[in-house]
Amino acid sequence: MQPNTNGEGFSDFGVGWRHARRRNSPRADALRNRELLIKVARHAVAELGLGVSVNEIVRRAGLGQATFYRRFASREELLSAVLGDVLDEVQDGLRRAAEADPAQGLRDALRLLVEHQARHRGLFELLNDQPGAAAEAHADGQARVREQLRHIGERAQEAGAMHPDARWQDLPFLAGSLAATSSSCLGIDADDDLTDRLLGTVLAGLRAGAARA
Known part of the structure; x- marks a missing residue:
């Protein structure tokens, strides 16, 4: 069975795969927010210690808690990411x-x-x-x-x-x-x-x- 092709000769399978890859790729702003949170948390921990709160981190980053929890499941997960960065x-x-x-x-x-x-x-x-x-x-x-x-x-x-x-x-x-x-x-x-x-x-x-x- 031959794959369907569009008018430009590309298979529907190939086009669909490319579209799916774009849908599944993290958005650029999501990656930027993740990197920002790691950077801010790194400085906050250096200044305030391991007890620094999520509230303080998101305040310094200028983000909301909802954004934080879309990027990290917990404060501990963020600290682990910071440690990996170091x-x-x-x-x-x-x-x-x-x-x-x-x-x-x-x-x-x-x-x-x-x-x-x-x-x-x-x-x-x-x-x-x-x-x-x-x-x-x-x-x-x-x-x-x-x-x-x-x-x-x-x-x-x-x-x-x-x-x-x-x-x-x-x-x-x-x-x-x-x-x-x-x-x-x-x-x-x-x-x-x-x-x-x-x-x-x-x-x-x-x-x-x-x-x-």
């Missing part, structure tokens, strides 16, 4: 760090981890301190980050930029310690360059240890 950004940064020379790549990777863990502390707590749905949903993303860190750490060791007794697994813990630095300690206020100095001290220690090995 992990994607970390992966992109580590990919660039791996393309630099080993010593610079190690520095860039540590700085990237420090900045993201400090800025998105609440989101990383979802992965580290509250294992469960969030960790399971982003298991692949975490695995890719670990593999990138392994590559960067091993390159640094081979180049003498990191002591052979150190492990690449130490890197996120070092970054987490720097990211958790308080703004004040024993009455001493942290200045804007504190993180850079501490990061430089850590890297100098790793290099010095490698030179003695």
Whole structure:
């Protein structure tokens, strides 16, 4: 049986499939609203913590709750999307760090981890301190980050930029310690360059240890 064709020689099946694909594709405004909600929620969580409400997020986005719930089933689903966005950004940064020379790549990777863990502390707590749905949903993303860190750490060791007794697994813990630095300690206020100095001290220690090995 030959398929029906329209006047221009195209089969009805092909035309129908194209029309169905257009009907089933998300509208451009729906995608924009989803991206806007993720962006706004990311900033809101960084500023207010994980307890930020849907009301606050939609207020900042200039959208209504109905629009929110058309894009996300729950606040938790939105937070998971934000976490995925952050992990994607970390992966992109580590990919660039791996393309630099080993010593610079190690520095860039540590700085990237420090900045993201400090800025998105609440989101990383979802992965580290509250294992469960969030960790399971982003298991692949975490695995890719670990593999990138392994590559960067091993390159640094081979180049003498990191002591052979150190492990690449130490890197996120070092970054987490720097990211958790308080703004004040024993009455001493942290200045804007504190993180850079501490990061430089850590890297100098790793290099010095490698030179003695």
